[in-house]
Amino acid sequence: MLITARYQFMYVCLCHGISETRLQQAIHEGARSFEQLQSCTGVATCCGACEPCARQMLDTETLASRAPAPQAS
Numbered sequence: 888m889l890i891t892a893r894y895q896f897m898y899v900c901l902c903h904g905i906s907e908t909r910l911q912q913a914i915h916e917g918a919r920s921f922e923q924l925q926s927c928t929g930v931a932t933c934c935g936a937c938e939p940c941a942r943q944m945l946d947t948e949t950l951a952s953r954a955p956a957p958q959a960s
């Protein structure tokens with residue numbers, strides 16, 4: 888699927904070559920704070936330019952995992 892392929896290679900952190908997919912994986916594996924995300928991926932540990940995006944991803948993914956399952960109709 889074209890959209891999925893493009894999505895997998897979107898870089899969040901250029902200093903360390905960390906993709907959006909890698910951050911999502913770390914969040915799904917249990918990173919629940921920005922510090923945990925930094926520790927397990929290295930994101931935002933050089934210039935810090937990627938920090939706002941990484942924090943936003945953490946918030947978005949964490950909220951999505953807490954969302955109730957859709958109701959069957």
Ligand code: FES
Nearest residue numbers: 900902933934937
């Ligand atoms: S872009 Fe992530 S630390 Fe520089």
